Amino acid sequence: MKVYRIIQTALRALRRNPMRAALTTLGIIIGVGAVIAMMEIGNGSSAAIQKSIASMGADNLLVQPGTAASGGVSFGVGSVMTLTPEDAQAILRECPAVRAVAPVVRARTQVVYGSRNWVPFSIYGTTPAFLVVRDWTNLAQGEIFTDRDVRNANRVCLLGHTLVRELFQGDSPIGKDIRINNVSFKVVGVLSRKGANMMGMDQDDIVVAPWTAIKYRVAGAPLANVNQSSTSSSSSSSVNSLSQLYPGGQPELYPAPSATQAADTPMPVRFTNVDQILVTARNSEAIPQAISQITALLRARHRIHNGEPDDFHIRDMTEMTKVMSSTASLMTNLLLCVALISLVVGGVGIMNIMLVSVTERTHEIGLRMAVGARARDILRQFLVEAVVLCLAGGAMGILVGHGGSYLVKMLLHWPIATSPSAIIAAVLVSASVGIVFGYYPAWKASRMDPIEALRYE
Amino acid sequence: MQFIELRNIYKTYHIGDIDIPVLREVSLNVARGELVALMGTSGSGKSTLMNILGCLDRPTSGEYWLDGQEVSRRSADERALLRNRTVGFVFQSFNLLPRTSALENVMMPLAYARENLSDRQARRRSAELLERVGLGDRLDHLPSQLSGGQQQRVAIARSLINRPAILFADEPTGNLDSHTSEEILQMFKQLNAEEGITIVLVTHDAAVARLARRMIRIHDGVIESGAFVPGSNPAGSQQAVSQSAAGAQAIEGGT
Numbered sequence: 001m002k003v004y005r006i007i008q009t010a011l012r013a014l015r016r017n018p019m020r021a022a023l024t025t026l027g028i029i030i031g032v033g034a035v036i037a038m039m040e041i042g043n044g045s046s047a048a049i050q051k052s053i054a055s056m057g058a059d060n061l062l063v064q065p066g067t068a069a070s071g072g073v074s075f076g077v078g079s080v081m082t083l084t085p086e087d088a089q090a091i092l093r094e095c096p097a098v099r100a101v102a103p104v105v106r107a108r109t110q111v112v113y114g115s116r117n118w119v120p121f122s123i124y125g126t127t128p129a130f131l132v133v134r135d136w137t138n139l140a141q142g143e144i145f146t147d148r149d150v151r152n153a154n155r156v157c158l159l160g161h162t163l164v165r166e167l168f169q170g171d172s173p174i175g176k177d178i179r180i181n182n183v184s185f186k187v188v189g190v191l192s193r194k195g196a197n198m199m200g201m202d203q204d205d206i207v208v209a210p211w212t213a214i215k216y217r218v219a220g221a222p223l224a225n226v227n228q229s230s231t232s233s234s235s236s237s238s239v240n241s242l243s244q245l246y247p248g249g250q251p252e253l254y255p256a257p258s259a260t261q262a263a264d265t266p267m268p269v270r271f272t273n274v275d276q277i278l279v280t281a282r283n284s285e286a287i288p289q290a291i292s293q294i295t296a297l298l299r300a301r302h303r304i305h306n307g308e309p310d311d312f313h314i315r316d317m318t319e320m321t322k323v324m325s326s327t328a329s330l331m332t333n334l335l336l337c338v339a340l341i342s343l344v345v346g347g348v349g350i351m352n353i354m355l356v357s358v359t360e361r362t363h364e365i366g367l368r369m370a371v372g373a374r375a376r377d378i379l380r381q382f383l384v385e386a387v388v389l390c391l392a393g394g395a396m397g398i399l400v401g402h403g404g405s406y407l408v409k410m411l412l413h414w415p416i417a418t419s420p421s422a423i424i425a426a427v428l429v430s431a432s433v434g435i436v437f438g439y440y441p442a443w444k445a446s447r448m449d450p451i452e453a454l455r456y457e
Numbered sequence: 458m459q460f461i462e463l464r465n466i467y468k469t470y471h472i473g474d475i476d477i478p479v480l481r482e483v484s485l486n487v488a489r490g491e492l493v494a495l496m497g498t499s500g501s502g503k504s505t506l507m508n509i510l511g512c513l514d515r516p517t518s519g520e521y522w523l524d525g526q527e528v529s530r531r532s533a534d535e536r537a538l539l540r541n542r543t544v545g546f547v548f549q550s551f552n553l554l555p556r557t558s559a560l561e562n563v564m565m566p567l568a569y570a571r572e573n574l575s576d577r578q579a580r581r582r583s584a585e586l587l588e589r590v591g592l593g594d595r596l597d598h599l600p601s602q603l604s605g606g607q608q609q610r611v612a613i614a615r616s617l618i619n620r621p622a623i624l625f626a627d628e629p630t631g632n633l634d635s636h637t638s639e640e641i642l643q644m645f646k647q648l649n650a651e652e653g654i655t656i657v658l659v660t661h662d663a664a665v666a667r668l669a670r671r672m673i674r675i676h677d678g679v680i681e682s683g684a685f686v687p688g689s690n691p692a693g694s695q696q697a698v699s700q701s702a703a704g705a706q707a708i709e710g711g712t
Contacts, residue, residue, distance in 0.1 A: 005568060005576075016556040367552045370513060371566035372541020372619070374534045450513050454552070 010385040013361075020353060021389060027349030028393025028433065029400055031342035032426045036401025038335050039422035041408055044415035046331045050284075053327075057197075058320035059284045060133060063091075063277040063294060066311040081273035082311040085211070087301060088277045092129075094297055097290035099282050102130035103274040105211040107218055109181040113167040120163055121205040123180065125214025126278075131191075133280045142174045142189030145210055153212035157185040160206035161193045181218045185209060211274065284325075287316055343429055346393070347437035354386050354441035365445050366453025379446035386438020387431055394430030398423055458522060459686055460623070460655055461487040461510065466519035466529075468505055468678075478678060479505045480516070485673060485684040487657065489622070492649040493683075494658045494669035502678040504627065507659045511544050511625045512536040524622065541569050545616030545654075549628035551608040553600040553615075560596040563587060563615045570619055586614040590644065606637030613644060623655040624648070630665055642668050 014021040068080040088103040105125035111118050124130065128144050131137045137144070145156045157178070164173055173187040185207075194203040281290040291314050302311055358365070365378055373381075405416045468480040479502045487493050497503040508514035509521065512528060513536075521529040528539060540546075553562045563583040567574055574582070584596055590610040592603075600608055609629060616624055626645065630638035646668060649656050658669055666672050674681040 002573065009568060012557065012561065016554075363552065364554055367548075367554070368565070368569070369537065370511075370540060370546050371615070372537050372569040374537040374569070376534075377569055451508050454548070 006380060006384050007388065009381060010388045013381075013385055014388065017357075020357070024350055024353040025389050025393035025396065027346030028343075028390050028430055029346075029397045031339075031346035032394045032397025032430055033400035033404060034342045034397075035335070035339040035426055035429075036398050036419075036422055037404040037408070038338055038401075039419045040402065040405035040416045041414055042331050042335050043417040043419050043422075044405075044409075046327060047417050048415045049327055053320055053323060054135065054284070057134060058317050058323075059281045059287055060317060061279040061281060061287065061290060061294070062315040063087075063279060063298070064313045064315065065273075065276075066309070066313060080311065082302060083274050083277055084272055085274055087298060088127075088274065090297060090301060091277065091279060091294055095290060095293035097282055097286040097293055098279055100129045100132040100280045102126045102133045102278045103211055104130065104276045104278055105215045106275045107181075107214055109218065111163065111167065111207060112179040112182075113173075113176065116167050116169075118163060118166040120160070120207050121202060123207045123209070123214060123218070125209055125211035125218075127211065130208060130278060133278045136191060136194065138192050140190045140192045141172060142187070145188055150210040150212055153216055154210060155183060155185045155213050155217065156188045157207050157209035157213075158189045158191055159187055160191050160204035160208075162202055162205040163207060164190055180207065180209075180214075183213075183217045185213070215272065215274075291316065339429075343433055347390075347433040350386055350389060350434065351437040351441060354382065354438055355444070357385075358382065358441045358445040361445075362448065362453045362456040365448050366450050366456065369448070369450035370454060375446040378448075379442045382442030382445050383435065383438050386442065387434035390430040390434030390438075391427070394427050397430070398426055401426075458525060459486040459689060460489040460491075460524060461485075462520075462522040463510075464520040464522075466506075466509065466516045466521065468502075468509065468514075469517045480509075480678045483519070483675075483678070483680055483684075485680055486686055486689060487623075487655060488686045488689070489655055490649070490653045491671065491686065492646065492656045492658070492669050494660060494666035494672045495675065496660060496663070496666045496672050497675035498661055501675050503659055503661075503675050505678075506675060507625055507627055507657070510657060511546060512539045537569070538571070541566060541619055542571075543622050545619070545621035545624040547609070547612050547616050547624065547626040547629045549631040551600070551605075551612045551632070553608055553611055555601070556599060558597045558599060559587060559592060559603065559611045559614075560584060562600070562611055563618055566615060566618050583614070583618060586617055587611070590614045604637075605633050606640060609633065609637075609641050610644070613641075613648075617648075617654075621654070623657065625657050625659065627659045628661070629658070630660075630662070638665070 063083065065080050065082045068075045083103070085103045088101045091098055092101040103126060107123040107125065108119065109123065111120055111123075127150050128147060131144060139158070140161070142158070144158065145154070148154075149156050157180070159167075159173055159178075164170075167173070167178065168176070173190060176187050177184045178187060179185070191204070191206065191208070197203050279290065279294065281287045294314060295310065298312055299310065304311060368378060368381075402418070408414050409416045463483055463485050466480055466483040467478070470477045470479055483506065495503050495507060505514065509516050509529075512523070512531075515531075515536075516529050519529065520527055523539070524543065528536065531539070554565065557565075560580065560583050563586055564579050567579045567582075584593070587593060587596055587610075590613055592607060592610055592614070595603065595607065598607075600611070603611065609632075613629075624645075629645070630641055633641060642665060645656055645658065648654050658665060660666055671683050671687070673683040
């Protein structure tokens with residue numbers, strides 16, 4: 001018997017009792033519809049959750065200079081100056097797994113406006129890419145300083161909300177001049193509110209300015225050179241004049257090499273260092289890739305021989321990435337349970353109705369056997385009927401589920417994300433539900449004795 | 458050898474520990490192209506006999522030769538194939554599929570046929586058969602829209618769709634009034650005469666049985682008369698000869 005004729009027969013049989021067929025498929029429609037809706041809503045929310053976790057910096061990487069050690073005493077991360085702004089540019093240029101890079105120069109000093117002053121938690125000298133890295137490009141007011149400002153070391157800055165509150169008391173700071181360590185900076189924008197980070201530190205207590213301006217014009221005590229900069233600790237109190245690029249005298253970039261060392265490794269003199277480089281990977285999956293690419297690149301740029309330790313550290317936000325993946329897998333498992341239960345319920349409904357249908361159509365089965373249907377023909381017929389019912393239910397369910405999630409999107413404004421894999425899974429699952437739950441009734445039908453079946457009233 | 462030959466068929470039903478013999482030492486034959494009536498009161502075993510003849514059931518013991526083949530020990534699938542190819546059934550209660558058009562009812566057995574007809578061929582053949590039974594203008598009617606006689610005609614058309622060599626009609630007029638009964642019976646007679654289809658009419662009604670040239674009477678699971686084709690003398694069965702003679706007498710007496 002040809003396939004299309006089997007399906008035709010099944011459709012004809014189902015058409016004979018459309019109401020019952022519709023009620024039977026209702027179980028599957030609801031089941032598959034629930035799965036699709038849940039998948040779409042769930043995917044949407046988990047994407048939204050992941051996005052918000054990502055905005056906390058989950059796919060950020062922090063490249064910091066390495067450790068200085070002398071005579072068995074190590075000075076901790078950031079105690080040598082090995083990172084340059086050129087390193088940052090090279091990372092962006094040559095590491096494909098990296099989306100954005102921002103060099104950071106940090107300072108901690110007093111900020112003054114009029115009669116008020118404040119010491120912000122962090123003063124960041126960086127590039128506009130910093131806001132991309134931190135997912136912070138939506139400003140509350142004003143606009144971001146440009147790459148040109150960075151090149152020219154222009155004295156412009158962005159303020160965090162805490163500073164606006166403390167210095168301006170709610171007035172708009174745009175266009176006003178503040179003084180950072182006695183150097184005046186023009187406020188061009190106000191950052192949107194970000195709140196505290198996971199450690200409870202106020203992220204809005206921040207000034208962001210071109211790194212060149214901070215590096216060359218503001219004499220803050222750079223956090224990086226704890227040990228080497230002791231000679232220049234007095235610089236923060238001295239008045240800055242604009243002609244001085246390195247106010248208060250420049251500390252040695254590197255510990256003075258011995259004569260032998262200098263002969264062995266001739267190093268170009270680096271004029272500029274940055275305290276850290278912030279990197280953001282293309283996505284959370286690309287983090288390990290990004291780490292290895294950056295490591296290889298920086299080792300090459302810093303001419304580190306094989307076997308020698310790195311002169312930098314790369315830190316990732318393992319904790320946050322873990323949170324991210326665990327929310328995602330929790331969500332998926334939860335949905336899987338819901339899906340399974342509703343489909344089993346739908347399948348039991350199918351089995352129930354198919355059993356009734358087999359009993360009701362005993363006469364028909366007897367007749368079909370009398371005119372030459374073999375047991376396997378009957379089995380196939382009822383099985384195909386069940387599968388057709390389930391597939392039709394699955395198709396309807398996809399529409400219902402999609403419509404439902406769309407409704408949720410429209411009415412409740414929940415984020416949704418269509419999931420093609422869920423649709424494929426729904427089709428496969430509804431077909432297998434049809435086979436699994438249709439088999440017993442079909443088998444029962446095929447085992448009938450034609451004489452008994454014909455006599456059945 | 459005749460078209461149908463039964464030799465010493467026994468059929469016993471086991472209900473619990475009790476054996477109920479339904480057919481006892483039944484031997485009979487039917488020639489190709491014959492129109493035979495199988496007569497008996499209810500409970501006489503005629504339905505069981507017809508089920509065995511129609512390959513729906515298997516005898517407990519004995520031989521059944523159909524068209525030169527021993528079929529009593531065939532498997533269920535092989536018997537299904539035989540029913541599909543060589544046998545047609547007409548039932549008392551018509552047994553049409555409800556909510557299915559006359560045409561599709563007639564087409565139904567083709568779904569299990571080994572010859573693969575295209576959909577159009579199948580429709581054409583069914584339509585031709587419905588025309589032959591006088592329902593050419595009712596192809597798309599549902600059984601519920603047809604009278605009893607018309608329904609039985611659809612059933613007859615269905616039984617002919619696979620061009621069977623033999624037709625079993627189990628009380629075909631049992632649910633019909635006398636006028637339509639007559640029409641249906643004439644149709645059987647016509648089919649027998651024009652197509653040469655062997656027909657076995659199972660009935661308890663003497664008036665129906667009178668249509669047939671030969672009457673096989675069964676009572677309490679034993680053939681009373683008319684078991685053999687007149688003139689055919691199966692060797693080694695004296696009893697059969699006498700039965701045959703008795704059957705011939707009965708027919709004469711009836712007409």
